[in-house]
Amino acid sequence: MHQVAPDRSWPLFDVAATRRIEQAAQAALPPFTLMQRAGLATARLALAIAPHARRIWIACGPGNNGGDGLEAATHLAAWGKEAVVTLAGDPAALPADAKRAWERLRQAGLDLAPAPPHDCDLCIDALLGIGAARPLQGGLAAAAQAMAGVGRPVLAIDVPSGLHADTGAGLAVRATHTLALLTLKPGLFTAGGRDAAGQVWFDDLEVPAGPEAPCALLAGPPLAQPRLHASHKGSYGDVAVIGGAPGMAGAALLAASAALHAGAGRVYLAPLDPAAARLAPGLPELMLRDWSSLPLPSLAVACGCGGGTAVADVLPQVLPQAASLVLDADALNAVAAQADLQALLRARSQRSLPTVLTPHPLEAARLLGTSTPAVQADRLAAAQALAARYACVVVLKGSGTVIAAPGQPPAINPTGSARLATGGTGDVLAGWIAALLAHGLPAFEAGQAAVFRHGQLADRWPAGEPLVAGALAARAGG
Numbered sequence: 027m028h029q030v031a032p033d034r035s036w037p038l039f040d041v042a043a044t045r046r047i048e049q050a051a052q053a054a055l056p057p058f059t060l061m062q063r064a065g066l067a068t069a070r071l072a073l074a075i076a077p078h079a080r081r082i083w084i085a086c087g088p089g090n091n092g093g094d095g096l097e098a099a100t101h102l103a104a105w106g107k108e109a110v111v112t113l114a115g116d117p118a119a120l121p122a123d124a125k126r127a128w129e130r131l132r133q134a135g136l137d138l139a140p141a142p143p144h145d146c147d148l149c150i151d152a153l154l155g156i157g158a159a160r161p162l163q164g165g166l167a168a169a170a171q172a173m174a175g176v177g178r179p180v181l182a183i184d185v186p187s188g189l190h191a192d193t194g195a196g197l198a199v200r201a202t203h204t205l206a207l208l209t210l211k212p213g214l215f216t217a218g219g220r221d222a223a224g225q226v227w228f229d230d231l232e233v234p235a236g237p238e239a240p241c242a243l244l245a246g247p248p249l250a251q252p253r254l255h256a257s258h259k260g261s262y263g264d265v266a267v268i269g270g271a272p273g274m275a276g277a278a279l280l281a282a283s284a285a286l287h288a289g290a291g292r293v294y295l296a297p298l299d300p301a302a303a304r305l306a307p308g309l310p311e312l313m314l315r316d317w318s319s320l321p322l323p324s325l326a327v328a329c330g331c332g333g334g335t336a337v338a339d340v341l342p343q344v345l346p347q348a349a350s351l352v353l354d355a356d357a358l359n360a361v362a363a364q365a366d367l368q369a370l371l372r373a374r375s376q377r378s379l380p381t382v383l384t385p386h387p388l389e390a391a392r393l394l395g396t397s398t399p400a401v402q403a404d405r406l407a408a409a410q411a412l413a414a415r416y417a418c419v420v421v422l423k424g425s426g427t428v429i430a431a432p433g434q435p436p437a438i439n440p441t442g443s444a445r446l447a448t449g450g451t452g453d454v455l456a457g458w459i460a461a462l463l464a465h466g467l468p469a470f471e472a473g474q475a476a477v478f479r480h481g482q483l484a485d486r487w488p489a490g491e492p493l494v495a496g497a498l499a500a501r502a503g504g
């Protein structure tokens with residue numbers, strides 16, 4: 027059993043692959059072996075979470091997830107805990123393995139409780155696992171509600187009940203801990219998954235994934251990029267930030283500052299507000315230029331960043347010429363609105379010019395011609411669809427940012443928190459990605475590395491210090 031920490035990457039498997047892995051293992055092992063292992067692992071983790079717990083409520087559901095809970099309850103009772111077991115369903119209708127777990131529970135002298143306990147020290151959520159097929163209703167919904175009302179730690183078995191294991195969509199039990207069994211599922215790490223799952227643990231039940239290919243990866247830390255002694259500013263590439271329409275100069279400045287601090291050799295700032303060009307940006311290292319004078323074919327360009335509608339006039343030049351390109355915010359909205367810009371964007375890949383799009387869910391919805399809820403209902407699919415449609419790398423922002431590229435499994439970023447929900451952090455990310463592109467990183471790696479570090483900076487931000495985008499930019503690359 028391992029805690030899933032962002033110190034390495036982890037393969038993720040969807041429900042279909044997990045079922046195939048489970049079936050192959052069931053065929054090779056004596057009956058009931060997997061559920062015994064699952065129940066024992068759950069009971070052990072429960073003890074580790076709440077070593078001094080006296081009363082533990084195990085809320086079981088009608089499938090094999092409930093069976094895991096019944097098996098865990100038998101162990102916890104044998105270890106001297108008061109195990110209060112409820113079952114939302116008919117014991118006679120349990121699937122074979124779960125029924126066997128129920129029989130073992132009764133042989134151990136335990137029976138089902140008619141109602142949840144008024145108080146307990148730990149709840150175990152064994153209502154639904156990967157079989158969750160529709161919103162929680164009836165007895166399952168009542169048990170989930172009671173769990174929330176207890177106000178104690180909740181250990182979810184496999185998946186917080188109600189959460190869609192592939193997508194992270196669905197109204198789910200909010201667990202403090204989740205023990206994923208057999209495989210790690212992508213829904214634990216994106217959309218509502220991170221809030222529902224809490225701290226994630228993983229037990230493979232001694233079953234290797236075998237020939238199954240992961241559907242996605244949980245990203246690990248990027249490789250360090252050591253700077254050679256024998257290098258100069260030209261070794262790290264040049265970035266230009268184009269954005270900052272009237273009233274929004276700050277956005278472009280934040281992106282430029284991030285690019286500078288993330289290690290770009292030289293950074294040009296091309297504000298779209300002519301008045302802003304006369305303002306001292308406070309960063310003397312930046313080189314102010316009019317966008318039309320930039321040497322685009324030798325630059326990594328971050329375009330958008332407070333560019334307003336004016337950015338649409340720049341894109342017909344930037345899209346075909348920029349050596350590498352990050353499109354953010356207003357640039358994405360302009361592309362979503364104009365078919366000619368979409369054609370220019372797609373044409374970049376035919377010329378092997380790297381491009382990264384950094385939409386939040388609403389921008390992604392506009393680019394896909396769909397709605398924000400539809401994007402959020404399946405973030406991995408939305409990011410992959412965008413990457414395929416525009417033939418580029420997509421960084422779909424939000425809880426569990428997804429990085430997708432055509433023809434490869436997407437990555438889900440494990441770092442970052444709601445502390446990043448403050449103005450300008452997206453501009454910082456765009457500038458940071460541009461710096462890594464300028465450095466020569468492939469677009470997928472640049473997106474993944476910048477997103478990981480950007481989130482990690484926020485995770486490590488001192489508790490008493492306000493996280494503002496300017497300070498984040500100043501620590502980019504750190």
Ligand SMILES: NC(=O)C1=CN([C@@H]2O[C@H](COP(=O)(O)OP(=O)(O)OC[C@H]3O[C@@H](n4cnc5c(N)ncnc54)[C@H](O)[C@@H]3O)[C@@H](O)[C@H]2O)[C@@H](O)CC1
Pocket residue numbers: 048058060061064087088089090091092094121123153154155156157158159160161162163166183184185207208
């Ligand atoms: N078969 C085994 O021995 C193993 C099973 N495992 C556990 O079994 C789980 C999968 O078991 P199942 O396939 O039985 O699936 P679940 O236990 O998730 O439940 C599926 C059952 O719930 C019903 N259901 C789904 N959504 C519902 C809703 N909203 N309201 C009411 N009923 C609903 C389904 O019709 C089905 O009867 C895994 O998540 C894992 O916890 C693992 O421990 C591996 C080993």
Ligand SMILES: [K+]
Pocket residue numbers: 091151152153154155182183184185186187
């Ligand atoms: K569960």
